[in-house]
Amino acid sequence: MAIERTLSIIKPDAVAKNVIGQITSRFEAAGLKVVAAKLVQLSRAEAEQFYGVHRARPFFKDLVDFMLSGPVMIQVLEGEDAIAKNRDLMGATDPKKAAPGTIRADFADSIDANAVHGSDAPETAAAEVAFFFAGLNVYSR
Ligand code: UDP
Numbered sequence: 001m002a003i004e005r006t007l008s009i010i011k012p013d014a015v016a017k018n019v020i021g022q023i024t025s026r027f028e029a030a031g032l033k034v035v036a037a038k039l040v041q042l043s044r045a046e047a048e049q050f051y052g053v054h055r056a057r058p059f060f061k062d063l064v065d066f067m068l069s070g071p072v073m074i075q076v077l078e079g080e081d082a083i084a085k086n087r088d089l090m091g092a093t094d095p096k097k098a099a100p101g102t103i104r105a106d107f108a109d110s111i112d113a114n115a116v117h118g119s120d121a122p123e124t125a126a127a128e129v130a131f132f133f134a135g136l137n138v139y140s141r
Contacts (some may be wrong), residue, residue, distance in 0.1 A: 004082040005035065005138075007128035009117035012070035014107050015039075020073050023103055023116065026089055027077055036076040036138040038131075042067055050131060059112065065113055074132050078141070083125050086118040 008027070010020055024034065042050075047067040054060050077086055093103025095114055098105040108115040119125035129138070 005078045006083045006125045008075045010073045012136045013113040014115040031078040032077040064078035078123045
């Protein structure tokens, strides 16, 4: 399996619950390393661009408003099979359908306030890492 990088966002609901550390511990326990990180308040333009693929969906405005409701913890995770591994750790988009023991099952309240984002494929991972960390330090560890 290849060493990959993937973008993780700990969303405003989970930051507000003060579980950045608990979620990051799960990444680390699964063998993923944090190779870049920043706690930021997104701008509306950034949130709209990041979720641009969902622009036509009925939940788009609520999703953007939610992502602006507080700071988010954005991390680049590196490790073997990092993209799929992170998706497994996250669980299904709707926490009611997420497998027991996943991040969303344990920390998310609803399909819109669902604790974490994770890139879903190599192409989106590369684009999302570049979107938030272009020109910033991403470390080899
Ligand atoms: N979302 C929502 N309502 C829906 C579907 C999605 O609010 O009915 C939000 C939710 O925050 C989700 C994000 O849109 O995480 C992106 O949706 P996607 O289908 O890409 O899910 P993910 O990859 O985050 O599991």
